[in-house]
Amino acid sequence: xxxxxxxxxxxxxxxxxxxxxxxxxxxxxxxxxxxxxxxxxxxxxxxxxxxxxxxxxxxxxxxxxxxxxxxxxxxxxxxxxxxxxxxxxxxxxxxxxxxxxxxxxxxxxxxxxxxxxxxxxxxxxxxxxxxxxxxxxxxxxxxxxxxxxxxxxxxxxxxxxxxxxxxxxxxxxxxxxxxxxxxxxxxxxxxxxxxxxxxxxxxxxxxxxxxxxxxxxxxxxxxxxxxxxxxxxxxxxxxxxxxxxxxxxxxxxxxxxx
Ligand code: DGL
Numbered sequence: 711x712x713x714x715x716x717x718x719x720x721x722x723x724x725x726x727x728x729x730x731x732x733x734x735x736x737x738x739x740x741x742x743x744x745x746x747x748x749x750x751x752x753x754x755x756x757x758x759x760x761x762x763x764x765x766x767x768x769x770x771x772x773x774x775x776x777x778x779x780x781x782x783x784x785x786x787x788x789x790x791x792x793x794x795x796x797x798x799x800x801x802x803x804x805x806x807x808x809x810x811x812x813x814x815x816x817x818x819x820x821x822x823x824x825x826x827x828x829x830x831x832x833x834x835x836x837x838x839x840x841x842x843x844x845x846x847x848x849x850x851x852x853x854x855x856x857x858x859x860x861x862x863x864x865x866x867x868x869x870x871x872x873x874x875x876x877x878x879x880x881x882x883x884x885x886x887x888x889x890x891x892x893x894x895x896x897x898x899x900x901x902x903x904x905x906x907x908x909x910x911x912x913x914x915x916x917x918x919x920x921x922x923x924x925x926x927x928x929x930x931x932x933x934x935x936x937x938x939x940x941x942x943x944x945x946x947x948x949x950x951x952x953x954x955x956x957x958x959x960x961x962x963x964x965x966x967x968x
Contacts, residue, residue, distance in 0.1 A: 757825065
C-alpha cells in the first residue's frame with residue numbers, strides 16, 4: 711500500500727504531516743506542482759489537466775490511494791477523477807459544516823482560494839450545511855506565496871494575515887475556516903491574532919482519518935517508512951524550506967518534470 715498525495719505546491723504537506731502522524735508505517739509519495747502554483751487563480755480545465763497528469767504519475771509510482779491535498783483541485787476535479795479511476799480518491803473541502811455547527815455569532819469566515827470560492831461544489835457546501843449562517847469568503851493568495859517561499863512567520867506574514875482576517879473579525883465572525891492547505895502553515899501567526907473566543911478550523915486531521923479508514927487490511931507496523939516528495943518546481947528551494955515545513959520528518963526529494 712502507498713498513499714499518493716498531490717497539491718499545487720507545498721501546501722499539501724500540511725496534510726501529509728497529519729497522514730504520517732496517523733499512519734506512520736505507510737509509505738507516501740507526494741507531488742507538489744510548484745511550477746504551476748498557484749491553482750487559485752487558474753481556470754478549472756487547467757486545474758483538471760494538472761490533477762489528471764499528476765494522478766497518473768502517482769499511480770505509475772505505485773500509489774494505491776490518491777489524496778487530493780488541495781481544496782481548489784478537489785472542488786474542480788474530484789468528481790471527474792473518481793469517474794476515471796477505480797482506486798480510492800480522497801478529497802478535501804473547506805470546513806464549512808463544522809464551522810456552521812460551531813458558530814455562536816452566526817457569522818463564519820472562510821479563507822480559501824478564488825478557484826475554490828468560485829466552484830459549484832463550494833456553493834453546494836454552503837447551501838447544504840450553512841443555512842441561516844452568514845458565510846463571508848476571503849481569498850488569501852498572499853498566504854500561498856508566503857508558504858511557497860517558506861516564510862511562515864515574521865512581519866510580512868503578520869501583515870498579510872492581519873489584512874485578511876481583520877475584516878472578518880470586524881464583521882463578527884467567531885469561526886474562521888482554513889480552506890486551503892497552504893494556510894495551516896500560518897496557523898501559529900493566525901492564532902496569535904485571534905481573540906480567545908474565535909476558533910480556527912482545519913480539516914487536515916479529519917481527512918487523515920478518512921484516508922486511514924479507506925486503507926484495506928492490516929496497516930504496516932511503524933519502522934522505516936519511505937516518504938518521497940517530488941516537486942515540479944525548484945528542488946533546491948524545496949530542500950531549503952522542507953525542514954521548516956516538516957520538522958522532524960525525513961523525506962527523499964526529487965524534481966519531477968510533468
Ligand atoms: N493548496 C491549495 C488549496 O488547498 C491551493 C493553493 C493555490 O495553489 O492557490 O486550495
